Every structure is written in C-alpha cells, then in structure tokens.
Amino acid sequence: MTSQYTLHGFFRSGASYRVRIALNLKGVSYEQFGYKLRKNEQNSEAFLKLNPQGFVPALESNDTVLTQSLAICEYLDEIIPTPKLLPDNAIERARVRAFSQVIACDIHPIQNLKILQRLSALGLDEDQVNAWAATTINEGLDACEALIKRQSGPFCFGEDVTLADVCLIPQLVNARRFGASMKWERLMEIEAKCLTLDAFKRAMPENQPDAV
C-alpha cells in the first residue's frame, strides 16, 4: 500500500527530524524523499515546485504540500489530536510554543548549513564558523534550560511529550556536532528519556533511508 504522506527532507536536517518525530508520534506512515543539501538538491526545479523557498522539510499529501516544520507539526496535531503535542491550557501552550520557537527561530536558522556556507564565503575560517555555531547553540540552549527550570517531569513540560521535546532532540544532535557545552542537566535528562521512545528512535538521522 502506498503511504498517504511523503516527507521531502534530509536525514541530517534538524527541521526534517522534527517532522519525522511528529509523524511517528501520531502513528502516521510516510515515505521519504531525501535531498542532499550540500549538493543543493533542495534548489532543483522539481523541489522548488513543491516549495518555492527551497527549504526542507515539505510534507506532501494528495495534492497538498505543507512547509515549515513547526507549521507541519501543528497541522498534524490538529488533524490527529492524539497524542497531543500541545497542552490544553492557553498559557501552557504559549510556553511550549515559546520554547519551541527559541530553537526554531533563534538557534537552528542561525547555525544551519546555508548560513555557515555564507559565513565561509565571506572569508571566515573553519574554526570561526564552528565557533559561530557553538556560540549560537550555547546561548540558545542556556535560555531553553532556564525556561523550563520550574517544570518537573521527564519531558520539557511535564509528564507528556510536547512540541518542545520534538524541537529539542534534533537541536541536541547539532549541539554535539559543533562542540557545544552539553552542560544542561535538565535537557540531557529529557534527551535520555525521549530516546527511549520508539517515535524518537525511528526518527534519528542515522535510521533514515538517505543516511550515509
């Protein structure tokens, strides 16, 4: 049987990883199509027809293509309400979204491949480029750790996985890759817990069909 959903992404893309976790949590089966970002395949004519921004991920279903990982995750949460990725209370929802946006707005886009390539093209050497990424991640994850310091439970916001965990786990992969401090006690505990869950394990970069 052909799956209803096709995820256009890349095994190492943190934003694609978020969507894979969300799809797995929701119990949705999907096919994957991988784009090698270093070969600029996301700017191929075929992909630009799906997403004129030329960014992965894009989630295709029937004749609909959705883009931007957080928008896709919220869409999945709306059409498949269980298990829910956002709390019921409006203030708590806002806190989960804010934590997610620290990662999706203020960390990840500043340290993604596209930006690091732009920095290299401006003459920065490899050490400077890696330091740029590590500084961005350290400052951002310091904020994340502080934002949940009054929360308890195994996940970012209590007893249940939320969008915050969906964003956190992929960011920690990049944190390690760029030599970030990894000194965040709560974030490390949450990561260990998440990675016991099948939905997170199956979404890991190394478990994707396009992994090299």
Added chain:
Amino acid sequence: MTSQYTLHGFFRSGASYRVRIALNLKGVSYEQFGYKLRKNEQNSEAFLKLNPQGFVPALESNDTVLTQSLAICEYLDEIIPTPKLLPDNAIERARVRAFSQVIACDIHPIQNLKILQRLSALGLDEDQVNAWAATTINEGLDACEALIKRQSGPFCFGEDVTLADVCLIPQLVNARRFGASMKWERLMEIEAKCLTLDAFKRAMPENQPDAV
C-alpha cells in the same frame, strides 16, 4: 485605570511590532516598557528575570510573562477569538503559519541587530553587513511572494487580516532600512492596505512612546 498588559519591547524591534499589531487588532489596551537594544538593556538583571533569553518582546500580565512573538500572538488569538488571526481550516492555518515562520524563523533572526553586531565583531565592514541583511531579506521575501501567488484578496490570505500580515508589515520596515529590492508586487499592495488600518498604524515604530 492601569492596563492589564505590559509589553516589554523596543519601538524598532520587528518582533515587538508584531505583538503591538496583534494587541491592537484584538482591542487590548497595554502599557509599554522600552529597552534600548543598542545599550543592551534587554540583558539587564531586571529584564532577564522576566525573560531569561534576554530577547524582546515579553508580554506581562498579572504574574505571567509570555515570550516569543508568534507564541504571544497565538495566545492572544486563543483567549480573544475575534477578530481571528488564523483561518478555521487546518490546511489554511498551516499555510498562514508557514508564511509567518518564513519571516519569523528564516528572515528576521538572520538580520536582527544581535546577528549584525556579531558579523561586525568578526571583521565584516558596514557594506558587507548591510549586504548580508539585504540578501537575507530579498531571498526570504521572494519566497513569501511566491507562497501567496495563488491567493487573492487585499491581505496575504484573502479577505481578512491573519498572522501572516502581522509578520509581513514589520519585516517590510527592515527591508527598506537595509535597501532590499522592494520589487514584490503583491507584498507592496498588502502593505498599502494594512497601513490603512488603525491597528497597524498605531503599532508603527514611529508611533511608540520610546521612539527617538
């Protein structure tokens, strides 16, 4: 009478401008507290108690502080449903959110003051820093124009203002400041329409109490 809400922001901050528009659209009165970003006031001890990330805006109400402009806008949309900032249909909601996230994730954070200061500190000259910002904005707004090319109506997504317009208008201020191309026909029409509305006009940077 004291207002229930205090917006901690900065007149020139695009993310604060988004929240001002949303508050105005929802008919909420609010006080403002301005932080001079060039003087690093957002990293003062007092503000870090409100938002450990040290980023504006933050919306304070009673003893609650909410952060991240999109999370704040969605919160306001949930507790004050009229006029709504997101369509009822899940796919349309996802499209409005995706457009908003192109701006809030992929344009604005790459060209904000903090990043431009980091580029200067790495030795880039003023022309290089301004070109960095202009390139980021041009590529991002090209994507925005493409994402709504099949939409009609005076606003980004039809006959009603949505979160997409709330994000677009502040970004266009930065686009002009950095000498972006401003060649986007639909975006320019939408801007002209939005700026006829009182909620947008009152939110403009030059109309804020901390404007200089």
